[in-house]
Amino acid sequence: MTQLTIRTRLIMLSSALLLVLAATTGYLTHTLADEAAATAKAADLLAVADQASSARIAFGELRYWNTDLAVSQLTLSEQKAAAARGRMEGDLDRLAGHKPERVARVRSELAEYAQFAGKAVDAYTNDQRVIGNSLLAQARQHSLILDELLSAIVSDLTAAATAARDQVVSEAATATRIAYAIFLAAVLAGALLTFLVLRSISIPLRALVAAMNGLVAGRVAVDIPPAGRDEIGAMARILGLFRDTLNELRETLARLKAAQANLVHAEKMASLGQLTAGIAHEIKNPLNFVNNFADLSVELLGEVKAATAPAIATLGDDTRAEIDETIGMLSSNLEKIAEHGRRADGIVKSMLLHSRGGGSERQSVNINSLVEEALSLAYHGARAMNQDFNMTPDRDFDDTIEPIDLVPQEITRVFINLFGNGFYAANKRGRQTADPTFRPVLRVSTRDLGREVEIRVRDNGTGIAPEFRDKLFTPFFTTKPTGEGTGLGLSISYDIVVQQHGGTITVDSRVDEFTEFTVRLPRAVAAAGPARGSND
Amino acid sequence: MNRRKGPIAAAALAVAMLAVSVLIGGLVAPSAAAAAEADAAIAQSLAQMLRSARTVISDSQARIDDAAIGDKGLSGGVVLDLAIQKYRATTGVDPMSIDPKSRQGKLLGALRGAIVEVMDDNQTEINAKGTGFKGFIPAVFARLVVESFARRAKGEAEIKVTAPIDLVRNRKARPDAWEAEVISTKLLRADWPKGQAFSAMVEDGRPAFRIMVPEYYAESCLSCHGTPKGEMDKTGYPKEGGKAGDLGAVISITLYH
Numbered sequence: 001m002t003q004l005t006i007r008t009r010l011i012m013l014s015s016a017l018l019l020v021l022a023a024t025t026g027y028l029t030h031t032l033a034d035e036a037a038a039t040a041k042a043a044d045l046l047a048v049a050d051q052a053s054s055a056r057i058a059f060g061e062l063r064y065w066n067t068d069l070a071v072s073q074l075t076l077s078e079q080k081a082a083a084a085r086g087r088m089e090g091d092l093d094r095l096a097g098h099k100p101e102r103v104a105r106v107r108s109e110l111a112e113y114a115q116f117a118g119k120a121v122d123a124y125t126n127d128q129r130v131i132g133n134s135l136l137a138q139a140r141q142h143s144l145i146l147d148e149l150l151s152a153i154v155s156d157l158t159a160a161a162t163a164a165r166d167q168v169v170s171e172a173a174t175a176t177r178i179a180y181a182i183f184l185a186a187v188l189a190g191a192l193l194t195f196l197v198l199r200s201i202s203i204p205l206r207a208l209v210a211a212m213n214g215l216v217a218g219r220v221a222v223d224i225p226p227a228g229r230d231e232i233g234a235m236a237r238i239l240g241l242f243r244d245t246l247n248e249l250r251e252t253l254a255r256l257k258a259a260q261a262n263l264v265h266a267e268k269m270a271s272l273g274q275l276t277a278g279i280a281h282e283i284k285n286p287l288n289f290v291n292n293f294a295d296l297s298v299e300l301l302g303e304v305k306a307a308t309a310p311a312i313a314t315l316g317d318d319t320r321a322e323i324d325e326t327i328g329m330l331s332s333n334l335e336k337i338a339e340h341g342r343r344a345d346g347i348v349k350s351m352l353l354h355s356r357g358g359g360s361e362r363q364s365v366n367i368n369s370l371v372e373e374a375l376s377l378a379y380h381g382a383r384a385m386n387q388d389f390n391m392t393p394d395r396d397f398d399d400t401i402e403p404i405d406l407v408p409q410e411i412t413r414v415f416i417n418l419f420g421n422g423f424y425a426a427n428k429r430g431r432q433t434a435d436p437t438f439r440p441v442l443r444v445s446t447r448d449l450g451r452e453v454e455i456r457v458r459d460n461g462t463g464i465a466p467e468f469r470d471k472l473f474t475p476f477f478t479t480k481p482t483g484e485g486t487g488l489g490l491s492i493s494y495d496i497v498v499q500q501h502g503g504t505i506t507v508d509s510r511v512d513e514f515t516e517f518t519v520r521l522p523r524a525v526a527a528a529g530p531a532r533g534s535n536d
Numbered sequence: 537m538n539r540r541k542g543p544i545a546a547a548a549l550a551v552a553m554l555a556v557s558v559l560i561g562g563l564v565a566p567s568a569a570a571a572a573e574a575d576a577a578i579a580q581s582l583a584q585m586l587r588s589a590r591t592v593i594s595d596s597q598a599r600i601d602d603a604a605i606g607d608k609g610l611s612g613g614v615v616l617d618l619a620i621q622k623y624r625a626t627t628g629v630d631p632m633s634i635d636p637k638s639r640q641g642k643l644l645g646a647l648r649g650a651i652v653e654v655m656d657d658n659q660t661e662i663n664a665k666g667t668g669f670k671g672f673i674p675a676v677f678a679r680l681v682v683e684s685f686a687r688r689a690k691g692e693a694e695i696k697v698t699a700p701i702d703l704v705r706n707r708k709a710r711p712d713a714w715e716a717e718v719i720s721t722k723l724l725r726a727d728w729p730k731g732q733a734f735s736a737m738v739e740d741g742r743p744a745f746r747i748m749v750p751e752y753y754a755e756s757c758l759s760c761h762g763t764p765k766g767e768m769d770k771t772g773y774p775k776e777g778g779k780a781g782d783l784g785a786v787i788s789i790t791l792y793h
Contacts, residue, residue, distance in 0.1 A: 073706045076773055125707050 005230045006201055013197045020186040027182060031175040035168060042164035048098050049157035055091035056150040058084045059110070063143055066117045070124045070132060078121075085114065099153055106149050113142035204232045211239055220247050259475075280348040287348060291341035298334045301327065347380065364403040365411075367453055367521075368446055371397070374412045375444060378419035382427075389427055393419075396445035404453050404523055410496045411521070414505075417489035418457045418517050419444070424480070425461025425515060432462070452503070452522040463511035472507060497521070568737075575745035576735055578640045579789040582647055582695055583749045585631060586681065586787065588622035589615060589651045590674045594756060600672055606665040612652030619651060643693050643791075650684035669770050673760075679706065694790045700724060700783060703761075703776050714738060715788050718748045723783055730781075745791040753784040 004012070065081035068074070088110070096103040120135035207225040214222030220243055227237040305327050312320050375393055382389045419442065426440030440460065447454040464472065471477045475491040497505045501521050509515040592615050593600070599608050624630050631648075634641045654677060655662075661670050675697070682695040698704065698711040700719050711719060722734045728750075735747035753761060760769035761784060765777025778784055 069707070073708055074773065075704050075707050075710070078707060121707075 003229050006232070009197050009200060009230070013193055016193055017186075017190050020189060024179070024182050024186055028175075028179055031171075031179075035172055035175065038164065038168045038171060042161055042168055045157055045161035045164050048095065049154055049161050051091050051094050052099075052150060052154040052157055055088050055095060055106075056147070056154060058088035058091060059143075059146060059150060062088060063117075066121060066139070067136075070121050070136060073125055085110075095153070098157070102149060102153055106146060106153075109142050109146040109149065113139050113146060116142065201232070204228070204236070208232055208235055208239065211236075211243075215239070215243060215246065220250060258478075284345070284348050287341055287345055291338060291345060294334050294338040294341055298331060298338065301331055301334065346376075362405045362407055364405050365408050366403050367401055367406075367455065368397040368399065370408055370412060371415055371444060371446060371455060374415035375419055377412075378416045378423065381416070382420065382423045386427070389423065391423060391426060391440045391442060394441055394443040396443065398446045398448050401446060401448040401453060404521060406501060406521060407496075410500060414493040414496050414519065415455070415457070417493050418519070421489065422457055422459035422461065422515070425463070426459040427461070429460070429462045429512065449520070451524070452520045455519045455521075456516055457519075458514055458516040460514050463513055463515055464507065464509040465511055469507065469509075473505075572735070572737065572745060575791050576733075576747060578643060578693075579735070579745070579747040579791060580733070580749070581627075581629075581631070581634075581640060582643055582693070582789055583787045584627060585619065585623055585644060585647050585651075586678060586695060586697075587751075588626065589619035589681065590678045591622055592618040593672075593677045594674045597673065600662055601669050603666050603668040607663050610655060610662060611659065612655035615655045616648055616651050620648075639692075643689055646688035646693075647681070647685050647695070649688055650681045653684050654680040671771060673771065675705070679709065692792055696788045696790075697785055698788050699785045703778070703784065705773060711786075711788070714740075714746065715748065715786070719783075719786060723748060723750045723786060743793045745793065747789050747791075749787040749789070750783055751785040751787060753778045753780050753782050755780055757784055 061084035062081055065077045065084055069077035069081055092103050092106060092110075116135050116139035120132045120139055123129070123132035123135055204225045207223070211222050211224045222243075224240050224243060225232070225236045227233045227240065308323075312323055315323070372395075375395075379391075379393065382391075422442045423440075426442060430438055430440045438460075443456075443458045445456045445458075447456075468477075468479065473490050473494040477491075494505055497503045497519055503519060503521040505520075506518050507515065508518070596608070596610055599605065600610070602608075620631055631644055634644060636642065636645055658672060658680075662672055664670060678697050682697060685693075685695050696709065696715075698709050698715055698719075701711060701716060704710050718734050722728055730752070731750060733747050733749040735745065738744055738746050758778060758780060760771065760773070761776045761778040763775065763777050763779075766774045769775050
């Protein structure tokens with residue numbers, strides 16, 4: 001019913017009620033017309049019966065006046081008799097239309113009677129009493145037959161009229177019952193229709209009011225009734241749009257708040273980066289001393305060992321062994337110092353490299369080295385943030401890759417991001433899974449595709465839900481708890497790969513199975529890539 | 537139907553007789569004219585006798601209808617004597633002086649006999665005590681008298697009191713074709729002289745002298761025949777709505793030759 005507008009529904013309801021009214025009226029009118037016709041027929045029959053009665057009465061008068069005339073000889077009686085006969089003839093004329101054959105018989109008998117009665121009166125007038133008696137006797141015979149005929153006609157017509165009247169009464173009773181039934185049905189149908197129409201209006205209206213109240217109260221998840229084609233549907237549609245707008249506003253507000261938080265965080269991170277750079281710089285000098293002096297000490301120890309060799313050789317075996325062992329230990333210690341110093345130096349250099357950022361000069365770079373360096377930085381970063389972190393990156397480097405021109409600091413940022421995300425996801429799955437055999441794995445592979453270089457970063461982490469795929473590269477989008485992620489990593493990576501280097505970055509993932517980012521960097525830099533937000 | 541005879545009526549009768557004589561005289565030979573004159577005289581005397589007797593009954597009507605009186609004293613003889621007195625008073629002629637052997641005398645005798653017979657035959661009814669109206673009225677009396685006269689003068693003469701057809705009460709008094717013709721074309725004519733009789737010789741199987749003597753409503757007639765029309769009179773018959781002077785009856789006399 002919601003496919004129809006309220007106006008249409010109300011018009012249909014009114015029409016239906018009017019139709020029922022019209023049909024009822026039509027039926028009653030028709031029935032009344034029938035009844036009237038039947039009543040008229042009954043009345044007609046009764047009138048005809050009256051006519052027959054009247055004829056019979058007139059004949060009675062005729063007989064009386066004829067008899068009276070025979071005795072009194074008064075012309076008045078003759079006139080009365082003639083008048084009675086005239087009336088009777090008139091009645092018979094009218095009756096003839098209904099009972100032609102019987103009226104014909106009546107007329108025939110009447111003619112006989114009148115003839116004999118007339119002759120009888122004449123006989124009496126002429127003082128011929130005996131003849132008059134005889135003629136009057138014959139007239140009497142005909143009058144008896146005539147009376148019987150009229151009587152039969154009267155009773156037949158009266159019976160027919162009574163039957164017709166009884167039928168009218170019966171039909172009227174039936175029509176009344178049917179009319180009551182129709183009225184009852186119309187009332188019920190009208191009530192039902194009214195109920196249905198009102199229900200079709202009031203229920204969605206109530207739902208709409210509830211939805212409005214909900215929205216006003218701030219419950220954006222409130223159910224909005226389905227948008228039908230009617231006016232309420234239109235209101236529901238508009239309310240839906242209103243809710244969507246409200247949702248968008250809320251989301252925008254949330255994103256703005258998150259962005260604000262992330263900006264604060266980024267600012268902190270930037271300060272931290274500067275601090276780190278300063279500290280690294282400060283550490284680098286003492287570290288140089290450590291490294292240099294460690295190297296020098298190893299050389300000096302060699303010299304000491306060579307210079308003291310004859311003297312040592314003179315010593316007892318036990319002493320010489322002890323000295324050799326001590327010198328060996330010193331040598332080993334110094335090598336370890338040098339080794340770890342170099343390592344620390346590498347880390348500091350990386351920190352400086354990363355924190356300096358902003359470098360936009362393209363350099364010819366061995367991608368494998370760059371990836372390795374980024375992997376190292378990310379790994380240590382992850383270790384630094386989480387003591388429980390433990391993972392062995394799986395490398396599958398194509399050693400034949402020729403150096404490629406790119407901005408190393410930027411691409412390093414890209415991979416640090418990708419590796420960091422991979423560590424996070426794999427580690428997160430490791431924490432969540434009930435599978436004791438699960439081992440977080442991050443696999444990094446490089447391939448030379450000739451005109452471009454492909455780097456795949458695949459982890460066996462929690463995966464990315466399909467609904468988040470198209471938001472992955474949106475700035476400030478993150479699934480990490482606030483403070484852990486800025487929502488800028490992939491966004492910046494996208495800018496760097498696509499905008500800055502004309503490459504592509506795509507993602508393939510299955511929830512709780514894997515996530516694989518594929519970065520392709522062209523050797524010849526093409527024009528700036530597609531706008532942010534597109535994703536393939 | 538009674539009719540008082542006064543000097544005017546007598547004069548009218550004389551004029552009528554004269555007119556009939558003139559009429560007939562113009563049509564037939566002098567001998568025939570004389571015969572017609574004689575017939576007219578006979579007819580007029582019969583009519584006069586009948587009227588006189590009827591007037592007696594009319595005059596006695598209140599007495600006849602008096603329920604308190606038994607014997608009304610109206611025997612045939614009494615009535616006849618009174619009628620003869622009336623006749624004499626009207627015409628100046630004593631009917632008893634007419635030669636009983638003559639045709640006029642024989643017919644007048646038959647009429648006198650009829651009058652006596654009717655009165656004598658109806659003494660029981662007339663003298664009935666305790667009954668008011670007895671239906672014995674001048675018209676009935678006259679009809680009974682002329683019926684009796686018809687028997688007495690069978691083959692010689694007939695007297696009939698008739699009237700315009702719409703005034704006839706007893707179908708025995710209905711005018712025959714000739715009478716109806718005379719009434720409608722002569723007596724009812726607007727310019728027909730009042731009281732003038734019409735007579736003619738007719739041939740209906742046998743030659744006969746027929747005369748139609750008109751009678752007009754007098755005030756005494758109107759209690760039964762006057763207005764308002766349709767109101768019942770004392771006999772139970774609706775009044776005809778007549779006015780004094782209207783043609784109310786015709787004494788039709790046939791004298792067979």
